[in-house]
Amino acid sequence: MQKVYETERLVLKVLDKSYAQLVLDYYLRNKSFLEPWEPLRSKEFYTKQYQEEQLENEFSNINDKRSFRLWIFKKEDSSKIIGTVGFSNIIWGAFLSCHLGYKLDKDEINKGYMTEAIQKGIEIMFNEFGLHRIEANIMPGNKPSLRVVEKLGFYNEGLAYKYLKINGKWEDHIHMVLLNESV
Numbered sequence: 171m172q173k174v175y176e177t178e179r180l181v182l183k184v185l186d187k188s189y190a191q192l193v194l195d196y197y198l199r200n201k202s203f204l205e206p207w208e209p210l211r212s213k214e215f216y217t218k219q220y221q222e223e224q225l226e227n228e229f230s231n232i233n234d235k236r237s238f239r240l241w242i243f244k245k246e247d248s249s250k251i252i253g254t255v256g257f258s259n260i261i262w263g264a265f266l267s268c269h270l271g272y273k274l275d276k277d278e279i280n281k282g283y284m285t286e287a288i289q290k291g292i293e294i295m296f297n298e299f300g301l302h303r304i305e306a307n308i309m310p311g312n313k314p315s316l317r318v319v320e321k322l323g324f325y326n327e328g329l330a331y332k333y334l335k336i337n338g339k340w341e342d343h344i345h346m347v348l349l350n351e352s353v
Contacts, residue, residue, distance in 0.1 A: 203276035307343035
């Protein structure tokens, strides 16, 4: 498994804890933008030490093939993270499935970057990991996020009521799925 991938306009990297400051900068820049779509965050979340610990845990989970996260950089600027694509809860055996999560910098939306990054992530999950199914659970009000996965071929498997606690409230989510027909 590689640690760096490229697309037409992006560099996608698996990060270690040495990148904690860049990750923290991303979260601080986008705090109010991401709040409506994420769990409540503690003050500790917005510290370099917390992000170092998170990156260490992520790296360990990637090595154990329990998850796979790529941090997104534009090719022309390797000093600024603009988002992340994560594949979590990887289940092996008869299921061969995972969950997809993603977020993008508030200043980079509607430029096609997320579609480009997720497309590369799908290729990795299906071709390198050999997974059969990717699930994305999206709040009905998050129309831009729904458009991204629809463009990538995900289909709607239904509504999961009060599925995740987001910003302090249990929220319904649309269950979007993409299948790897070659597995």
